[in-house]
Amino acid sequence: MSLTICGLAAVVTPAVAAGTKTYTAKETIPVPPASSFAGSGGGDGWAVALTPSAVYNVFHHSGALTVACHNQSDSTPCWTPKTITDAGGGQFATSSHPGLTLDQPSGHLFVYVTRRADMTAGVACIDTTQPAANTNPFCGFTPLTAVGEASGSGGPSDGIVAAKRFYAFNYVSGAASTGTRNKLMCFDLGSFGPCASQPFPVGIPAGSVSVNNFPVPAVASILGQLIIPINAGGVESLACFDTATNGNCGGAWPVSLPFSYGFTGAVFPLLDPSGVITGLCVPNGSAPCFSLAGASVSTPNNLGTVIGATDGWNGPGMVIGPHVYVPNGNNNTVACYDYSASASCANFPHSLPNLGYLYTVNPDPQRPECIWVNADNGASQIQNFDAFSGGGCGQGPVRVLASSFVPPVVECTPVSYTKLQVLDPARAAYSSGSVAFRDGSGNAIPGIADEAIDNTGSVSLTGLALNANGLPQFLITLVGLAGPPGSVTVEMTWTGSNVPACGGDTAVATTLTATPAVAHIALTGGKGPGLLGLAVNVYAFNLSATLTTADGPVAGQPIAFSVGSSQICTSTTDANGVASCQALTSALSIVLAGQYSATFAGTPALLASSANAPLTT
Numbered sequence: 001m002s003l004t005i006c007g008l009a010a011v012v013t014p015a016v017a018a019g020t021k022t023y024t025a026k027e028t029i030p031v032p033p034a035s036s037f038a039g040s041g042g043g044d045g046w047a048v049a050l051t052p053s054a055v056y057n058v059f060h061h062s063g064a065l066t067v068a069c070h071n072q073s074d075s076t077p078c079w080t081p082k083t084i085t086d087a088g089g090g091q092f093a094t095s096s097h098p099g100l101t102l103d104q105p106s107g108h109l110f111v112y113v114t115r116r117a118d119m120t121a122g123v124a125c126i127d128t129t130q131p132a133a134n135t136n137p138f139c140g141f142t143p144l145t146a147v148g149e150a151s152g153s154g155g156p157s158d159g160i161v162a163a164k165r166f167y168a169f170n171y172v173s174g175a176a177s178t179g180t181r182n183k184l185m186c187f188d189l190g191s192f193g194p195c196a197s198q199p200f201p202v203g204i205p206a207g208s209v210s211v212n213n214f215p216v217p218a219v220a221s222i223l224g225q226l227i228i229p230i231n232a233g234g235v236e237s238l239a240c241f242d243t244a245t246n247g248n249c250g251g252a253w254p255v256s257l258p259f260s261y262g263f264t265g266a267v268f269p270l271l272d273p274s275g276v277i278t279g280l281c282v283p284n285g286s287a288p289c290f291s292l293a294g295a296s297v298s299t300p301n302n303l304g305t306v307i308g309a310t311d312g313w314n315g316p317g318m319v320i321g322p323h324v325y326v327p328n329g330n331n332n333t334v335a336c337y338d339y340s341a342s343a344s345c346a347n348f349p350h351s352l353p354n355l356g357y358l359y360t361v362n363p364d365p366q367r368p369e370c371i372w373v374n375a376d377n378g379a380s381q382i383q384n385f386d387a388f389s390g391g392g393c394g395q396g397p398v399r400v401l402a403s404s405f406v407p408p409v410v411e412c413t414p415v416s417y418t419k420l421q422v423l424d425p426a427r428a429a430y431s432s433g434s435v436a437f438r439d440g441s442g443n444a445i446p447g448i449a450d451e452a453i454d455n456t457g458s459v460s461l462t463g464l465a466l467n468a469n470g471l472p473q474f475l476i477t478l479v480g481l482a483g484p485p486g487s488v489t490v491e492m493t494w495t496g497s498n499v500p501a502c503g504g505d506t507a508v509a510t511t512l513t514a515t516p517a518v519a520h521i522a523l524t525g526g527k528g529p530g531l532l533g534l535a536v537n538v539y540a541f542n543l544s545a546t547l548t549t550a551d552g553p554v555a556g557q558p559i560a561f562s563v564g565s566s567q568i569c570t571s572t573t574d575a576n577g578v579a580s581c582q583a584l585t586s587a588l589s590i591v592l593a594g595q596y597s598a599t600f601a602g603t604p605a606l607l608a609s610s611a612n613a614p615l616t617t
Contacts, residue, residue: 094113103189118147154211203249204237204239228241251558268280414467416462417466440471441469510548511547517543545611
């Protein structure tokens with residue numbers, strides 16, 4: 001028989017070079033899973049978590065923490081659903097959106113819950129490595145709020161993993177952001193304990209919070225920024241928390257919305273045509289979009305029509321290359337928008353038969369091209385499908401994403417490619433093989449022909465221009481396998497920037513150059529604040545700074561503008577490395593100071609830099 005393996009990488013822009021380094025990484029793809037799974041014991045769950053062989057879900061909006069497990073190979077239950085209690089038999093309540101995360105090395109499954117005995121929110125641990133006969137594989141509860149300061153109805157938000165931490169917002173309707181209410185909880189996935197200084201305050205309007213309790217709003221992570229829908233003090237807003245700094249996002253956040261968020265699902269990422277995340281959009285039918293700094297930006301053509309209006313029970317979307325996938329419980333479909341084509345993806349929207357009230361899309365950590373869904377009801381409550389063909393995962397081509405090799409950081413895009421090698425099955429196990437090349441959207445790369453696999457299981461990638469429309473997709477066909485394929489292990493070798501974010505040793509030095517601010521100032525007589533008894537009228541002017549390295553301009557990075565210790569605004573660098581913003585409301589303070597400052601905080605791959613510029617008139 002033959003085995004076809006398809007692989008693609010997340011799309012990023014060209015790397016910033018700072019010397020280069022050769023990288024080699026391996027990825028093992030498990031055997032294909034069954035494509036549909038029935039619910040268990042009357043529970044429906046909301047999201048799923050996966051090991052290479054099992055799929056888990058936790059029943060939501062329940063007074064008991066109940067976990068179900070199915071074998072991926074044939075969709076059969078691993079065991080009867082188990083109710084998890086503490087050592088004394090105390091119960092945990094689950095929220096409307098109990099997102100899960102599973103630590104693969106330990107097999108510990110973590111979920112946000114509320115301890116019913118004293119209304120304390122936190123993270124419960126379930127040990128999935130315990131024998132099936134263990135009816136209560138409880139491995140601890142970590143409280144993350146003060147006693148009595150969790151909601152008795154909606155519960156915590158969906159759990160979001162970012163920067164090796166597990167976050168959830170403690171929504172408490174009818175209360176302000178006081179104590180541990182209406183703050184962001186954080187569980188450290190390295191120490192398996194509370195993050196330092198959590199729960200974190202989030203910049204929201206002052207006043208009492210009023211949110212849906214059934215369900216609470218769904219939180220989403222957009223490039224490490226947690227976007228939190230909230231109504232506080234009667235103001236409908238999107239708040240933003242930066243997981244890189246564990247502080248509020250810079251820029252215009254929180255964003256006041258001219259419409260009611262109401263029963264709308266989580267925001268989804270806004271991408272540029274090459275697949276770089278540039279902001280976020282609201283799935284309310286018209287798809288209003290915002291930059292990472294909170295500024296209103298244009299909605300791409302056809303986006304609102306393709307994604308449509310989602311439901312309050314719908315969780316975050318997911319990104320593969322230039323595609324975003326968004327669940328819609330209103331019509332039980334997964335929509336896919338291709339930012340490189342400004343249109344619906346081929347084979348989408350994807351309809352999901354035999355389920356009702358679709359909740360979530362979930363990535364597969366072992367098969368990155370495989371999307372799993374969970375729904376409220378139906379004979380096929382949990383399903384999976386291939387993100388490109390729409391067929392069952394592993395039914396037909398088995399896909400391997402090269403983003404499993406290359407860290408999803410702009411600076412880590414390969415400068416050149418060296419080799420792709422199939423390590424398992426061994427070369428002697430198949431008679432011949434070949435590799436075809438596709439771009440990030442699955443289209444053939446012009447001018448690059450298929451390559452035959454040699455007697456070591458390898459193909460040379462040297463000299464191939466594979467970064468057309470993002471990183472490449474490898475279609476690997478193995479002919480002559482004896483029997484059904486088992487797992488497959490692939491290794492890729494490439495050259496990239498020698499920076500820590502990519503596994504290298506050095507960070508890139510940056511230079512920030514600020515442009516003198518030109519202001520139009522008029523002095524008139526008057527008794528108000530002014531200079532020498534004159535009123536000062538300062539008209540709007542732009543602050544501007546350019547971020548570069550030795551290799552040229554750096555795009556997509558936030559620059560903060562300030563006077564003294566007061567931040568004025570934040571803007572993101574464009575393709576020429578330029579960030580700019582108007583400073584009308586702070587014009588007088590700039591006049592009095594005679595200068596302003598521009599600051600780049602740095603990233604794991606780029607060193608921080610700053611600059612001052614004077615005012616000219």
